[in-house]
Amino acid sequence: MQQLIPPFDWHRIFVQPWTTDFSITIWVVLMGFFVTAACGLVGNYLLLRRMALIGDAISHSILPGLVLAFMIFKHNSTWVMFLGAFSAGLLTVAIIEFIHRQSRIKPDAAICIAFTVLFALGVALMSSLESQGTIHIDAECVLYGEIAFIPLEPPTVWNGMEIGPPSAVRMGIVLVVVALAIAVFYKELLVTAFDGGLAKSLGMRTSVWHYALMGALAIVVVSAFEAVGAILAVAMLIVPPMFAAQLSSILPVRLGLTVLHAGLSAVLGLHLSVWLNCSGAGAMVVAAAFLFVLAWLGTMAGSIRNRSLAVDRCSRDENLPQVRSL
Amino acid sequence: MRRLLLPLLLFGCVFLVPEVAHAVRISELTDSTMMDRAVRFFTFRDASLRNALIGSMLLGICCGLMGTFLVVRKLALMGDALSHAVLPGVALGFLWNMAKDPLAIFIGATIAGLLGAGTIQLIRNTTRHKEDAALGFVLASFFGVGICLFTMIQNVPGGNKSGLDKFMFGQAASLGRGDVWLLAVIAVLAVGTVAIFYKEYTITSFDAGFARSLGMPVQIFHYSLMLLLAFAIVSSLQAVGVVLVSAMLVIPAAAAFMLTDRLGIMLLLAAIFGLCSGAVGAFFSFVGRNLPTGPFMVLAAAAVFAIALFFGPRHGIVSRWWRQRSRSARVQRENTLKAIYHVLEGNEFRSEHVSLRELAERRRETLEDVQRQLTAVRRTGFVTLFSDAVTFTPSGWQRACEIVRNHRLWELYLTNAAHIAADHVHEDAEKIEHILGEDAVRQLEKRLNYARRDPHGKLIPGIEDISLGSIPQPADRATGFGPAPH
Known part of the structure; x- marks a missing residue:
């Protein structure tokens, strides 16, 4: 046990990352924040549409897309990988719709079948490539990524200026694009998420917005994939919006809380991973889940207090006539 | 039906597998070394191979039976959530005495799985979040904890850590004698429970209100099913892997669902499909030099499902179109x-x-x-x-x-x-x-x-x-x- 949990050392855990290791820490935290915020913003709309697990499905099924794109184009430039993963994501949604519409299989089973089969295909292809010795993809890296390697990438240079690690820069751009898209299409996204019938009567194309959201989801998940892996991308899609929904029922507030939650869980996660010497992305998920549990307990305590106050008031009101009669 | 189920399953075990195996053998295997491996596969000489094959088939039966109830109760994603949620339990079970002890891992994982199921219920009861969000939360956060524990274990010196990475994608060859015994016990338990309480499970699955009006303890049956499900998931983890256990639960059952309207027959078919996919997965994993077993099992099951989806006599897409x-x-x-x-x-x-x-x-x-x-x-x-x-x-x-x-x-x-x-x-x-x-x-x-x-x-x-x-x-x-x- 002693070896498993290192002793708690304030200086090593909280001071050192921000002084001596600043250049590494800042990019890990920024990447974590970008991923969590971008996923969380999209996730808010998934949560409203009760499609939280579609994100789960897409994030698993982009694996065969990546492998096939590599097999076809024979090199792993970002755009090729992105194209493969994106089309695999849309294919998943299409397969789910096909199975669900064309047969008696229920949508939940359809989701489960679609993504597990695609994921199995991806792992099978990958391991056969590996046994031929052509490439080596770390299979576990697909599942939980490695955020600690981000600062080690050779930095992107733009106009002679070093900006930062390319994946962090890319994720930052994705976050900005997602935030802008939500700001521009706020009304459409709001109406289609809450009331499809109203949206149709206002002349909006609901299926177009559905697929636009799926496309945005695929983009976010694909770019988050290499940093946090498939399953932690799912966590980032679901946990921040749940945190926000626990605290507020007003959508703009929820979006703001999501971003706040993203920042907090990135910083907390970093410190946790420094302390326990464990996977950075995993620690960020644990921090995010911890924050949700805090919010959950807080609202539960609040509702219990409100209820007891209300009970008090009621009993007082009931006693009033008796008091008067005395 | 209840009396039929058990002998038929045993019949399936004894007679159906050589049938399938033969069909695979006559397919072309050009590589001579592969041929050797295939021959070795069918002579059942290696003890480890025997363990792998029997283990894969047993887990196919368990998963098929439990998956049937998941599919008819519309809980398919519950399998997915629980299979991810058991990961921290696996890590803790390993930490118990720093070895891959099947029993310790089994107990730890079962506790984690039940904790996950309880958390889902708690979120649904005390917050306004819907089922999908609750499942997603448990899946992701438990898995996050599991990953942290796993990476921490990697840093601890000493202990026999080999085979622990097999929990991600599954490797039937890593099944030991103890694992197979555990699987056998779970399989007998699952078949026995389903056979004895067939009527009760049927009624609670299809019409909980009616079951309650008959005075049945619906909640007890629900949780006993969840317990069996956790058993099935945990015992299958090593051969199929965390991510793909849910596939082995849902896909054979969904294929059976496309073929029949009767629960008893569906259970039987799902168990048979699971068993066959397990055997095929073990075969390909062995022939292809220790490839991960899980993906091949799932692909075999998916092939069965695709055939049922398109050519099922009553509900298949092609037959319906025709x-x-x-x-x-x-x-x-x-x-x-x-x-x-x-x-x-x-x-x-x-x-x-x-x-x-x-x-x-x-x-x-x-x-x-x-x-x-x-x-x-x-x-x-x-x-x-x-x-x-x-x-x-x-x-x-x-x-x-x-x-x-x-x-x-x-x-x-x-x-x-x-x-x-x-x-x-x-x-x-x-x-x-x-x-x-x-x-x-x-x-x-x-x-x-x-x-x-x-x-x-x-x-x-x-x-x-x-x-x-x-x-x-x-x-x-x-x-x-x-x-x-x-």
Whole structure:
């Protein structure tokens, strides 16, 4: 046990990352924040549409897309990988719709079948490539990524200026694009998420917005994939919006809380991973889940207090006539 | 059913597997070393190989049985969530004495799984989050904790850590003797529980309200199922991997769901499919030099599912499409017969023949279209076609009478019994005329007092007309169609 949990050392855990290791820490935290915020913003709309697990499905099924794109184009430039993963994501949604519409299989089973089969295909292809010795993809890296390697990438240079690690820069751009898209299409996204019938009567194309959201989801998940892996991308899609929904029922507030939650869980996660010497992305998920549990307990305590106050008031009101009669 | 289930499963174990194995053997294996490996596979010489194969088949049975209940209870993603949620339990079980002890891992993982199921229930009961969010939260956060623990274990010196990474994607070859015994116990437990409480599980799965009204402890049955599910997931983890256990739960059951409407048969089929996919997965994993087993099992199961999805006799996509096509062809034929009848009726049955031209005018279609339709009808032997003239055969006359009778009876019924205006009933009758059965027609006739005329004043063909065998002659007074007797 002693070896498993290192002793708690304030200086090593909280001071050192921000002084001596600043250049590494800042990019890990920024990447974590970008991923969590971008996923969380999209996730808010998934949560409203009760499609939280579609994100789960897409994030698993982009694996065969990546492998096939590599097999076809024979090199792993970002755009090729992105194209493969994106089309695999849309294919998943299409397969789910096909199975669900064309047969008696229920949508939940359809989701489960679609993504597990695609994921199995991806792992099978990958391991056969590996046994031929052509490439080596770390299979576990697909599942939980490695955020600690981000600062080690050779930095992107733009106009002679070093900006930062390319994946962090890319994720930052994705976050900005997602935030802008939500700001521009706020009304459409709001109406289609809450009331499809109203949206149709206002002349909006609901299926177009559905697929636009799926496309945005695929983009976010694909770019988050290499940093946090498939399953932690799912966590980032679901946990921040749940945190926000626990605290507020007003959508703009929820979006703001999501971003706040993203920042907090990135910083907390970093410190946790420094302390326990464990996977950075995993620690960020644990921090995010911890924050949700805090919010959950807080609202539960609040509702219990409100209820007891209300009970008090009621009993007082009931006693009033008796008091008067005395 | 309950008495049938157990022996049939055993029968499947003993006889079905060599069948499958043989089918794989005769498939082409060009590589000689692969051939050697395949031969080695089927001689069952290696103890580790025997463990892997038996373990894979047993887990196929467990997962198939439990998955059936997940699919019919619409809990498919519960399997996914629980299989991810057991990961921290696996890590803690390993930490218990820093070794891959099957029992410790089993206990730890089961506790984690039940904790996950409890958390899902708690989130659903105390927050406004829906089922999907609760499942996603448990899946992701438990998995996050699990990953942290795993990466921490990697940093701890000492201990036998080999084989721990197999929990992600599964490797049947890493199954030890203890693991197989554990799987066997779970399989017997699952089969036994399902067989003994078959009726109770059926009722609680399909109609919880009814079960409650009978005084059954619905919650207990739900949680006992969740416990069995956790057992099945945990014992299968090592061979299939965390991510793909849910596939082994859902896919064989979904394939069985496409093939049958009866729960007992579905359970049996799902267990058989799971068993076969397990065996095929173990085979490919062994032949291909220790490839991960899980993906190949899932792909084998997916192949079965795809076949069931497209070619299932009742619910398959292709068979349904085929049925729809033949039904619409029949409707088309019957409409042509009806049109011929109408033309004959318009002529007051003076001639036995109808010309193509009259028919085309009646249906407002081109001569070529009518020609094509008539060729289709002639193939069924309902009409004969001489150059330009169409004549009913006796069976054709009968069928045409029946269709017209169905149509007019239904129109009359709608106006009389449902009080729908006479000019609104045609559309509905156009549809129903093709599906009314003889019994329904008898009932309608009786209710309508054997009426002779429909709301538009046209005669409804009766049993005498149909039994006439050919279109009415002037002498046939009985029909009412011939010229009036006076």
